[in-house]
Structures are given as structure tokens and as C-alpha cells.
Amino acid sequence: MAIPSALVTLLLGMGLVLAGLWVGQNVQLLPLDASSNAPVYDSLFQVLFSIGTILFLGIVGLVVFSLVRFRRRPGDLADGAAIEGNLPLEIVWTAIPAIVVLFVGIYSYDIYERMGGMVALNDHSAMHHPAAVQQASNGSAGMADASPGGSGEPRVWAGIGSSDSSEGSLPVEVTAMQFAFIFHYPDGDITSGELHVPVNRPVELRMKANDVIHAFWVPQFRLKQDVIPGQPTVLSFTATRAGSYPIVCAELCGPYHGGMRSTVVVHEEEAFNQWFETNAPAKPKPATLASAGLTPTA
Ligand SMILES: [Cu+2]
Incomplete structure (x- = not known):
């Protein structure tokens, strides 16, 4: 008794789809997921990986079958x-x-949108971004001149991850240069070569470049943002897993681009506060002020 070939094809097709879905769900190629953004990105990757597996097995299988059969x-x-x-x-x-x-096109767009990637370069709301307001009040002429709008008001490219930004976020100023990232915490006046952040709290990176275009990338956060001379950019994220992860410059920026790396250390809330206290420049203690006959006003 012969099995109809249409039935065989149908069964093979179903097997192929199931195999692809299984591979997409169970084969983990991406690094650890350490930001609130990562699961969104990973769900897209799973779908793409499933589709890729189905196409690969289907096409290669058919080629091998034909080589033998014909x-x-x-x-x-x-x-x-x-x-x-x-x-x-x-x-x-x-x-x-x-x-x-x-x-795939529509789904990718949706994911990118949810990651805050569709905020336009000249989006008006970006002008009222805290970083923009701060830049304006600082009278940063270099930044203002970079705005071709002629308003003299600097624009900030809110960019990817900006949907995360909120009132209680920790601001960190990032300066990229050949070939290092420098992190400055305006709240505690801390300058660091490593990025230290608390877990489960939104962080807002306000980024500028001193020389050429760089890109701030943390694979474990699934986030990457260009750092552009004369065009401040913002990258927001919420880390969800304590640990140390690499920061990589992802834009070819010169001969030592490959060495432009740093580390982001995600601390538990308490450990972060401790780091912050330890690294903030020493302020005169109230007792010292009192003994010097001064009243602490700050
Ligand atoms: Cu670089």
C-alpha cells in the first residue's frame, strides 16, 4: 500500500515547522538577558530563529534529497x-x-517601536528632554550650533530605549572619545571609567562624543546607541540582573576601536548606594563645619 505523496509532503512540512519552533524556543544563542528591554528583543529573535531554521532545514533538506534522488x-x-x-x-x-x-517587517517594527527606537531625530518632544533643557541652561554653544533648525535650541536625540525613561531615573553623563567611555554622575559629582548602576531602577545615559562617532553597546542589555559629536543622544534602560557586563564601542572609530571597552556593574540597591557613598568626593562633615564656627547650609 502506497502512501499518497501529498500526505508525505504535508507531514514533512508539519515536522519541519515543529522542529523550527522547537529550535527557536530551546536553542539559546544570545548572552544573558540583563535589562527589562532584553525579553522584548529576545522574543523577536526567537521568531526569526524559528523562521530561519525552518527555511534552512527545508531548503538544505530538499537540495540533499534531490542530489540523491535525481x-x-x-x-x-x-x-x-x-x-x-x-x-x-x-x-x-x-x-x-x-x-x-x-x-517579519511588521513585527520587527513593533519591537523597535516598543524599545523606543522610532523617536525621530527632530522629534519636537525631544527638545523638552531634561538633558536638552540642561544643555540649554548651560549655554553649550557647540551643541546649539549643531542644530540646523536655526532655533539655537539644542536637540537631543532621545533614541532607543527612551521609552524607559521616567522621573525617578538615575542620570549619568557619558562622554565617548578615542578610545574610552567616561561616566559622570551629576548627582554625586562622581567620575568613573566604569558604569555602576543599581538593579531595577531606570538609568538615563546622556551621551556626547568628543571627536568621532562612537556607539554604546551592552550585549546583555540588547541595547545600542550611537554617540555623535555635536548631537547629544540619550539611552535609557533598567537593569534586571546584578553582575558585570561588557560595554563595547560598536562603531569603527579609529585604530584602537577594538580596545574601546569598559564594564557596566549592576549592583543590588544597597551595594550601589555604598559604591556611590564611597566614590562621591568627600564633603565637609557637619561636625567639622560646626567646630570651625560655620553653619552647614548645604
Ligand atoms: Cu569608539
Whole structure:
């Protein structure tokens, strides 16, 4: 008894889809997820990985099958059969990729939007960003001149991850230069070569570049943002897992670009406060002021 080939094809197709879904769910290629943003990104990656697996197994499987099944037999010197075409087949193999590509495009857009990636460079609301207001009040002429709008008001590219930013976020000023990142905490006047942040609290990186374009990238956060001379950018995130993760410059910025790396240390709340206290410049203690006959006013 022969099994109809349509049934075999259907079963193989179903097996292929199940295998692809299984691989997407169970094969973990990405590094540890350490920010609130990471699961969003990872869900897209899982879908893309499933689709990629289905296509890879389907295409390679068909190629290998055809190599074996339709190989030239000994003594066969004839031409191959003249096949004109197959309209239903051509419709199917055009329609399926079209649907897949459309779906991936729309889904990717949705994910990028949720990560705050669609905030436009000249979005007006970005002008009222705290960092922009601060820049304006500082009278930073260099930044103001970079605005081609002619308003003289500096623009801040809120950019990716900005949907995370909120009132209670920890501001950190990031300066990128050949070939290092410098982190400055305006609240405690701390300057550091490493980024230290508390877990589960939004952090807002206000970034500027001194020389050429750099990019701030933490693979474990699934976030990357360009750092552009004359165009401040903002990157917001909430770390969700304590630990140390690499910060990588992801924009070829010169001969020592490959060495432009730092570390972000995500602390538990208490450990972060301790780090902050330890590293903040020593302030005169009230007792010292009192003994010097001064009244502590600050
Ligand atoms: Cu760089």
C-alpha cells in the first residue's frame, strides 16, 4: 500500500515547522538577558530563529534529497526532461516568502517601536528632554550650533530605549572619545571609567562624543546607541540582573576601536548606594563645619 505523496509532503512540512519552533524556543544563542528591554528583543529573535531554521532545514533538506534522488545513473547519457514551469508551485513559493517577509517587517517594527527606537531625530518632544533643557541652561554653544533648525535650541536625540525613561531615573553623563567611555554622575559629582548602576531602577545615559562617532553597546542589555559629536543622544534602560557586563564601542572609530571597552556593574540597591557613598568626593562633615564656627547650609 502506497502512501499518497501529498500526505508525505504535508507531514514533512508539519515536522519541519515543529522542529523550527522547537529550535527557536530551546536553542539559546544570545548572552544573558540583563535589562527589562532584553525579553522584548529576545522574543523577536526567537521568531526569526524559528523562521530561519525552518527555511534552512527545508531548503538544505530538499537540495540533499534531490542530489540523491535525481542523481545521474550509470549509463544515463540522456538530456534531462524539459519542464516548462508550474504555475501553482510558483504562486505558492512567491506567496509564502511574501507573507513571511511582511510579517517579519511588521513585527520587527513593533519591537523597535516598543524599545523606543522610532523617536525621530527632530522629534519636537525631544527638545523638552531634561538633558536638552540642561544643555540649554548651560549655554553649550557647540551643541546649539549643531542644530540646523536655526532655533539655537539644542536637540537631543532621545533614541532607543527612551521609552524607559521616567522621573525617578538615575542620570549619568557619558562622554565617548578615542578610545574610552567616561561616566559622570551629576548627582554625586562622581567620575568613573566604569558604569555602576543599581538593579531595577531606570538609568538615563546622556551621551556626547568628543571627536568621532562612537556607539554604546551592552550585549546583555540588547541595547545600542550611537554617540555623535555635536548631537547629544540619550539611552535609557533598567537593569534586571546584578553582575558585570561588557560595554563595547560598536562603531569603527579609529585604530584602537577594538580596545574601546569598559564594564557596566549592576549592583543590588544597597551595594550601589555604598559604591556611590564611597566614590562621591568627600564633603565637609557637619561636625567639622560646626567646630570651625560655620553653619552647614548645604
Ligand atoms: Cu569608539
